[in-house]
Amino acid sequence: MEKKISEYKLLLSNKQFLGSVLVAAIFLTISLFINYYAATYATENISSSVTDIVLSNTRVYNLDEAFVYGSLLFFLMSVFACLNKPKSISFAVKSVSIFYVIRSVFISLTHLGPFPSQLIINSNILNKITFGGDLFFSGHTGLPFLLALIFWKDKIIRNIFLFFSLSFAIVVLLAHLHYSIDVLSAWFITYSIYHINLFIFRKDKLQWDSK
Numbered sequence: 001m002e003k004k005i006s007e008y009k010l011l012l013s014n015k016q017f018l019g020s021v022l023v024a025a026i027f028l029t030i031s032l033f034i035n036y037y038a039a040t041y042a043t044e045n046i047s048s049s050v051t052d053i054v055l056s057n058t059r060v061y062n063l064d065e066a067f068v069y070g071s072l073l074f075f076l077m078s079v080f081a082c083l084n085k086p087k088s089i090s091f092a093v094k095s096v097s098i099f100y101v102i103r104s105v106f107i108s109l110t111h112l113g114p115f116p117s118q119l120i121i122n123s124n125i126l127n128k129i130t131f132g133g134d135l136f137f138s139g140h141t142g143l144p145f146l147l148a149l150i151f152w153k154d155k156i157i158r159n160i161f162l163f164f165s166l167s168f169a170i171v172v173l174l175a176h177l178h179y180s181i182d183v184l185s186a187w188f189i190t191y192s193i194y195h196i197n198l199f200i201f202r203k204d205k206l207q208w209d210s211k
Contacts, residue, residue: 011086020204024093031100035134038104042111043133049113054173054180060117061174067121070171071140074164078147081157091204092150095197099139099146102193107134112179119175138178140168142186142193149194 011017082089111133148161165187172178198205 008086017087017090020090021093024090024097027097028093028100031097031104034104035100038108039134042107045111046113046133047111049115050179052115052179052181055115055117055176058174058176060119060176062119063171063175064119064121066167066171067119067140067175067177070164070168074144074168077160077164081147081151081161084157085151085154087207088150090207091197091201092147094201094204095146095150095194096143098197098200099143099190099193102189102196103137103139103142106136106189110136112136115176115179117176119177121177135178136182137186137189138169138172138182139186140172141165141178141183142190144168145187145190146194149191 082092112135113133114135142165144161144164148158148165151157151161169183169186173180173183
């Protein structure tokens with residue numbers, strides 16, 4: 001505990017660290033606005049649904065609580081992971097920002113309608129941040145995988161986020177919230193996003209790993 005407190009005191013007195021975190025926070029705010037307008041555009045221009053090899057051959061399951069409380073638990077775990085490793089905050093937040101921006105591009109390009117038997121989520125909060133046309137690719141599958149890659153050296157945190165990624169993949173498919181292509185592609189696209197982040201934010205990553 002004393003070591004962690006000393007680490008925080010040192011970082012909070014480091015203007016370079018604070019400046020990098022501030023920039024990361026600004027990036028994240030901008031990316032969320034971009035994601036919001038992209039998702040709104042996609043939903044307003046939504047088209048018909050299509051058949052799916054998985055969804056067309058499975059019944060819909062009521063996984064409302066797993067989706068809602070799983071999302072909340074994932075958010076809390078993400079905050080904990082960053083606070084537990086404060087040097088990672090800048091790179092992690094900037095990486096998530098790029099994730100949202102790239103996903104916004106994808107959901108702006110194709111506007112498939114949700115699968116007919118899609119589960120209706122009973123959550124005031126999630127209903128405000130999920131739209132209906134923002135399907136490709138699955139953020140619930142991709143974002144935990146991105147954090148697993150970011151915290152890969154920490155076996156426990158890595159495995160927790162991998163568990164979240166796989167669990168959300170199963171939940172969104174069984175609840176018919178995403179097409180199978182949304183889920184499968186998320187891992188491949190997210191892996192590419194991670195390496196884009198390594199190139200763009202190389203300095204942030206090196207500063208974290210070298211200390």
